[in-house]
Amino acid sequence: MHPVDDRTGRRIVPDTSRRADRLPGSRYGTRPTMKDVAARAGVGLKTVSRVVNGEPGVTPDTERRVQEAIDALGFRRNDSARVLRKGRTASIGLVLEDLADPFYGPLSRAVEEVARAHGALLINGSSAEDPDREQELALALCARRVDGLVVIPAGDDHRYLEPEIRAGVATVFVDRPAGKIDADVVLSDSYGGARDGVAHLIAHGHRRIGFIGDMPRIHTAAERLRGYRAAMEDAGIVVEGAWTSLGVTDPERVRRAAEEMLSGPEPVTAIFAGNNRVTVTVIRVLAEQARPVALVGFDDIELADLLHPGLTVVAQDSALLGRTAAERLFRQLDGTLLAPERIELPTRLITRGSGELPPAD
Amino acid sequence: MHPVDDRTGRRIVPDTSRRADRLPGSRYGTRPTMKDVAARAGVGLKTVSRVVNGEPGVTPDTERRVQEAIDALGFRRNDSARVLRKGRTASIGLVLEDLADPFYGPLSRAVEEVARAHGALLINGSSAEDPDREQELALALCARRVDGLVVIPAGDDHRYLEPEIRAGVATVFVDRPAGKIDADVVLSDSYGGARDGVAHLIAHGHRRIGFIGDMPRIHTAAERLRGYRAAMEDAGIVVEGAWTSLGVTDPERVRRAAEEMLSGPEPVTAIFAGNNRVTVTVIRVLAEQARPVALVGFDDIELADLLHPGLTVVAQDSALLGRTAAERLFRQLDGTLLAPERIELPTRLITRGSGELPPAD
DNA sequence: CTGAAAGCGCTTACAG
DNA sequence: CTGAAAGCGCTTACAG
Structure with a gap:
């Protein structure tokens, strides 16, 4: 048995061979040209x-x-040297929010597949929802002279990219529109999806419906709130202030928001959750409630069909978002595109039970 | 309202401005130097x-x-030019199986964070479990002169990397060991984790326990099968051929395997699922069974606690795997490492109900 | 404090 | 069919 590091529990197996044959010094100096x-x-x-x-x-x-x-x-x-001479780097950049979020994995993979089909590599980075970090990353990618950039905006001002776009960096924004510049953008229909989802709850008899979403500065959050309001208004329901809550999507904040809506003399009988992270926490809160509360979530979730009740969602196709954006990027690079466009992909309501529960009162 | 493309349902909003101010021709020619x-x-x-x-x-x-x-x-x-002169590219490559797999998202993000802390960008690519594609990707990254490479092996022969490693490309393998070369590797304890998980089922009274895993050429699959066999042998149980099934992890194959084990005069009363993809399909199959069947899965899964029963798992920390590997990579680049090591991270059994069900008979 | 020359490892444009 | 020269956009090593 090998020794185990007490603190980490790791088992360390030292290797008997040596790394002595690895050449020292500069990375390049040792390579044949x-x-x-x-x-x-x-x-x-x-x-x-x-x-x-x-x-x-x-x-x-x-x-x-x-x-x-x-x-x-x-x-x-050395492709680095080749690239310097040739002009194109055959690489594109993807700036997203968080690679660990299950929404972005398939999106990133889809972008990668399109890039691969065009012989390009994909460099990606997470902005962590921080506008400064988004800018830093995007500009670092431009300094590496990526041929194009797919950006999921964290910030709402992308004028910093204007010189790059003018210099020829193909650019497509995904999931949220670019801020203050004119550029291609590929979105899901957040407004329509949320409106459909809330209308579905109303159709099942609910009137006191809560909305929990992401920070209002995030475009999708604002659009989904707008969809919620539209559905309520269509049904002649006046939305009370206590029914809507926007903010960061960490479990603590979402839990507090949900619990508040569910307390008091006139609690909500249904909740519309603004994205996958919100949904997951709301499910946990609802599981603790004495009475059943209806739920529709934006974004589909793995195993949603195996919950009790099954989770009703407004699904968007994140892989399709990525693929559409990447294809558009390469069409820009082909020089076949003229005017920036806004492409909106439809969402799909998937009913599995949680959205069809009747009001508890 | 804007026109909707009938086939795709996309709404196309043409932009009135023009892209005429974008400079044509070479990517570089237009940029100031x-x-x-x-x-x-x-x-x-x-x-x-x-x-x-x-x-x-x-x-x-x-x-x-x-x-x-x-x-x-x-x-x-132009950092591309800078890099050519300086020697280091301040970028590292990550070759993984599939960015869309929830196991690899956090891993990739963790590698990215370490890279960022060292001022490096991350280029990643999916091998799609194809050894040829793994090699093609890894060598393409070397041609771009990444400073280092984190590889989740799809193949079992990595001698193709020997010239690169000799030339100074730092290399760390994760999740599975390198084949036929001597290199740093960071693993979860698949053998021990599986043995613990199966022993847990045995402790709850099971003797006819099934094992469904990935293709036997994949190291983790083989190790987990070995852990299963060890636990069974420890308990004096002779494993029947019909109880184990290894192969691709697509839902059809896994479903067939599970259904076979659960049929016949002496069906298994419990299943050990070899990874997250297997687990998800097995959960679906078990939900259709008349009698309860116990289940322990390798890898944790989001919402596992909200299933009925809650899912008992052998959890590994994919972010920690990534972080550990990336830190080791940069220590290689610092020149502070000497001998290749094999680092094994412990797994953790999380009991939530499904693994504590007693045998149905 | 400032800058001309050489070179990183390739490709381009050209001549033989 | 083959190769010497120039250049991609920077940094290095050096001189003034």
Whole structure:
């Protein structure tokens, strides 16, 4: 048995071999370059370049000699240098809120697949919902000369990107619109989705319906609140102040908001949850309630069908959002796009039980 | 109201402004360089470099003139060129299986945070569990001259990375060990976790226990099966062939495997699910069964506590895996590490009900 | 305090 | 079919 670190519980298995054969010093200094390959093969630099890039005009014999030198030296073309000369980096950037959020995983993967189909790599970073960090990340990606940028905005002012866009960086915003600049944007229909979801609750007899959403400065949160208000107004219901709560989506805040709505002489009989994080906490709160409370959540959630009752949601397709945005980005890079557009993807109401509960009173 | 595309349901809102002010042609040709800034400010190239990089030895007046030129031209340093000269790219690569898998989201985010703390960007890509694609991706990242590579192996032969590692690319493997090369690896204790989970089922009276896992060539799947067998053997139970099933983790295959184990004259009374994807499908199958069947799953799952019964799991900390690996990577880059190590992180059994159900017979 | 020259590792445009 | 020269946009090493 190997020793276990008391503090971390890790088991450490030291390896007997050494790392001594790893070359020290500069990362590059130790790597063979085309020049080295050329010298060893006894040919010119350009001939090596031809072989490496599979260009025509090299005799089989020369090619063989070059290839042998490549293999012997363990040469791998430095794409960084290539990129500097060629102009395009064949990489795109994705700035999102948090890679650990299940909403962004499929989105990021979809962007990656489109990039891959176009031979590009994806660099991504999380803004953590911090506008300064979003800007810092986006500009760092521009400094690396990504060909394009997919941005899920944390901030509401993207004028800092204007010089980059003018310089040719393709840019598409997803999930939320760009602020104060004119750019392509791909959104889900937050307003319509929320309106449908709340109308569904109203159709099942509810009138005192609560809304818990993200911070009001976030576009989707504002739009979903607007959808909620529209549905209520359509039904002739006057929304009371105590029924709506917007703010950060950490469990403590959401729990407090939900518990407040559910207390007092006239508690809400249903809740509309503004996104997946809100929904998860509200489910926990409702599980503790004596009487059943109806719930519709924005965003679908894994295992939603296995809850009791099943969770009714307004689903958006995050992978489709990502794919649509990335395809649009590459069309910008192809030069086939002219005017910035706003593309809105429809949402889908999925009924599973929680949204069809009647009012408890 | 705007027109709606019949096929996709998208609402298209054409923008009235034009993209005509976007400069055409090469990505780089249009961007100002230090040379342009120097010309405009009437100084030498090196002075611009000093100002851009905040180096000392520039009079306030000169600095102001340079800064004005920078702002006027919208100059942003080309880090691609900088990197070529400096040697380090300040970027690391992460090759994982699927960014859309909830297990890898937190892992990737954790790697990103460590990279950020070291001033590095993260390029990541999904291998889709395809060894060829893993290799292609890893080598593409090396060609971009990432300083280091965190790899979640899809294949079992990583000798293709030997020249890169020799050339100085820091490399850490996570979740599964490297194949046929000697390298740092950070793992969860799959064997111990599975053994604990199965022992837990045995302690609750089960003897006919099924195991459904991923493809046997995947290290974690093999280790968890080994843990299952060890627990069974410890209890003196002879495992029947029909009780174990390894293969792809798509819902169809897992469903068939589960249903087979649960049919016949002597069905299993409990199932150990080899990972989160297996668990999700098994939960669905069990929900359809007439009699209760106990379940313990490897990997925790969101909302596991809200299922009926709550889901008992062997949890691993995917964020910690990522953080540990990334920290090790940067220690390699600091030059403070000598011998490759294998670090094993402990798992944790979380009991919530499903694993404590008694045998139905 | 300031800047001209050389070079990072490739590709481009050209000549032989 | 092959290769020498120039250049991508920076930094390094050096001189003034």
